[in-house]
Amino acid sequence: MRAIAVSEYGATPALMNLPRPEPGPGEILVKMIAAGLNPFDWKLADGMVKDSVDATFPLILGVDGAGVVEQVGEGVTRLRVGEQIYGTFAGTERGLGAFAEYALAREDGPVALMPEGMIYTQAAAVPTASAAALKMVDAARVDAGQTVLVVGATGGVGQGLVQLASLAGAKVIATARADMAGTMRRLGADETVDHSRGDDADGLNAQVLAVHKDGIDAVLDVVSDAPATEDIAQLLRPGGTYVSSVWAVNPDSMEAKGLRGVNVSGGLTSGTLDRLSDLIDASDLRVQVEREVPLEDAPDAMAANRAGGARGKTVIRI
Ligand SMILES: NC(=O)c1ccc[n+]([C@@H]2O[C@H](COP(=O)([O-])OP(=O)(O)OC[C@H]3O[C@@H](n4cnc5c(N)ncnc54)[C@H](OP(=O)(O)O)[C@@H]3O)[C@@H](O)[C@H]2O)c1
Known part of the structure; x- marks a missing residue:
């Protein structure tokens, strides 16, 4: 074959x-x-x-x-x-x-x-991308009224995260270069920030803090390495949660800051696939x-x- x-x-x-x-x-x-x-x-x-x-x-x-x-x-x-x-x-x-x-x-x-x-x-x-998104939203315990930042929102996992966090009632901030801002809003993002604007004065944290001076409740991140997660974690309010799909979060370091850090691993089950099928059937996940x-x-x-x-x-x- x-x-x-x-x-x-x-x-x-x-x-x-x-x-x-x-x-x-x-x-x-x-x-x-x-x-x-x-x-x-x-x-x-x-x-x-x-x-x-x-x-x-x-x-x-x-x-x-x-x-x-x-x-x-x-x-x-x-x-x-x-x-x-x-x-x-x-x-x-x-x-x-x-x-x-x-x-x-x-x-x-x-x-x-x-x-x-x-x-x-x-x-x-x-399967893999949507299941990871489901796991990450579950791990963050995303809830109505929370403000959630999705980092890496424009890719396979990220697009699922934006939709599922929005479905859970959260206010969603999605990272997106200019060409993808409209798509992110159509998928449920309330705001977008452009991660390609690199300098500190206009970088990711500055763009988020410009609108959310008191910080946000959760970060769902599929791209950042360990040093970047420590930097982005400064956006979180006390008690906030940082979830990574690439094993970049240090839970001990997050705990020391009064935050919760979770790394999500694979391990898809037929039960997760059935949940995804239901979400797709209900048009809640595209x-x-x-x-x-x-x-x-x-x-x-x-x-x-x-x-x-x-x-x-x-x-x-x-
Ligand atoms: N733990 C698990 O179970 C699990 C499951 C699935 C996936 N993963 C991992 O999660 C990661 C993402 O997977 P994926 O399928 O979503 O990848 P993907 O489809 O390739 O998407 C990655 C997205 O991130 C964007 N991006 C890159 N650097 C960024 C940055 N610094 N800030 C914001 N956005 C950025 C990219 O756009 P630009 O390049 O235009 O910026 C792209 O749209 C992979 O490393 C994958 O191996 C883990």
């Missing part, structure tokens, strides 16, 4: 012809129709997460996807051949992933029936697909995502 894989960490991802996997007990084989690209995919290829991930090579890249159940392994009862499913398909320890014509999933793993009326390319864009590319262009799409400037999700048609 055709798949995008790397021969070793640090190698350039390439289209390869690799064996089609066989579903074992409790597993399903899925004919992939679309896969969603996440920063994790190039981080994995680059070896940036090698200490926390077991992998064999050649290693097929990609986690998120949607497709049709082709074959079920022994003992599978929850899913049937022909059903349309979406979710995550990581199998790095066996060299498997979602950027391939066929992928494996566990029937008790993070896969679910696709939401009614949803097309494959949309469904593939949902996932913007910025770009669709054929499988052979996935290496270029990963390079483009690594370079920055995401304006939504990139989806790979398989």
